[in-house]
Amino acid sequence: MGVITSFKQNFSDFFKKVFRKKNARIGIYGPPNAGKTTLANRILRDWTGDAMGSVSHIAHETRRARRREGVTIKANGHSITLDIIDTPGLATKIDFHEFMEHGMEENEAKRRAKEATEGVIEAVKWLDNLDGVILVMDATEDPYTQVNVTVIGNMEARKLPLLIAANKIDLPESSPSTIRDAFPQHPMVAISALEGKNIDNLYEEIAKRFG
Template identity: 70%
Template sequence: MKSGDKMGIFRRLKRNVSSLIRRIFKKNSTRIGIYGPPNAGKTTLANRILMDWTEEEEGFGEVSHIPHETRRAMRRNGIVINANGGVVKLDIVDTPGLATKIDFHDFMKHGLKEEEAKKRAKEATEGVIEAIKWLDDLDGVLLVMDATEDPFTQVNVVVVGNMEARNLPLLIVANKIDLPSASPQRIATAFPQHPMVAISALEGHNMEELYEAIAERFG
């Protein structure tokens, strides 16, 4: 059997199990936010979770190489994950990319006209404020970092510190391990006080390990 056929069978089996659990599982949902800097792969991860555990594939919108494609928080309720004998029912919130500076000139470098770039910068700024406000309504956070980049950035340090100050359970997701320059160990070394799982949300690598960690951390 081809690997693609095996994955198809595996996904259908998980969906059937998830559907059954949704009918009998009565525990209140755990509300989890997906946070991180722009283009770390937050929406790709959110869509991957939906694809693996529901019938949706792009319920959190499209991804883009242009920063701040997601400029409003998007939420999906009642996603049931069954991993390693643990079951957790999640309300997942995909948040805009966090940044300490948003300059409309950066959008113009990606080919946007000045008017559209200014509009996008304004929306992105509002999205960052909204994402921070959502922290008051969450039970835990998946913090997505690009494993190809230096984790010692102002954004990452501020976000981790903010979540620690709020005593929010945190699981770091080192994304993009399918790329040759990825080094998830740098992230683990930078933030050793928090558990970390290395994945490729785009390719689906190590997703089972992530689901097990989510069930253990937030279940």
Template identity: 70%
Template structure:
């Protein structure tokens, strides 16, 4: 199936509702919040608050953040979305990892607890979503337990799924590896940080609901 056909199939299912609610999912530090902030920046006025803060430390986002009624328009086509930035998904959270980042033991244990609660919240959100954007780090091996588990979960729920390979601006990125790993789903490579390929991302979304 060609890329355009995949997008038509994905967004044709996703945007049957007038105002669809999509979740941005993925492992920690894949760039989920950076993407959510980019979408808000591109489609809201300059005074809009970002969806969330970003950090090099994993699990910076520990509570889901929802931004309502983002109107995205491209080439005369328009859609209206609620975007939910979710905490990073992980199969294991160890407070020692936070201590390695310079946090004290008490703070690290609290951070680990909050991160675990965030994973649980992310899974619960799946019951209320119309579709999912799954963000993966294009500089990392896509065959991780987290990615395989997440995709299997979403396939079981029959949720429309778009895979986004983020950080393609980095020289060590390999977005094609992600595309080849999960060819059954529509895919696009972007850099949420510097905006690379975001126009194509928005066009692929908006044309299906315009």
């Protein structure tokens, strides 16, 4: 019986290796306004000349997960083809008053808050279908937030390969070392998705980490 079980397992592993999906599905996650869509746009523009979507200073501007297939990244002898998934900003609570602070009417603010909440639920469900995650954090903010700790714990429980992008190093108050010290168990690259600083280092790490 043990021999049969071992054979089935070996055959299953071989089958998965031969017929595995061509593209690695990589989700870009993080709290609101960390720069997820800016990073997704940077990756797509660098490798396809296209863009994922619009960027806004208003939190939760991305309210639905967006996917772009077949993005090939080549870096330092490594090559990987990705399906890039840009997700809504993860938050433990979304208050419609946040939208009203940007001049929206109450009905519109409530609609946006509802959509954003549904988007967060959708983003969490996407984790079941991913091969890895790029977690974008704002290097100007304290990394010890409930959202960051919860998200990382969730991904660790799922055993998803995780790469942290400490974003916004173009700002003088940024401190990517704080993020590294907070989560030393995961690789981290300090970048500016807006200006492209250190973006080549990120591509190298993506190709090595998820390839």
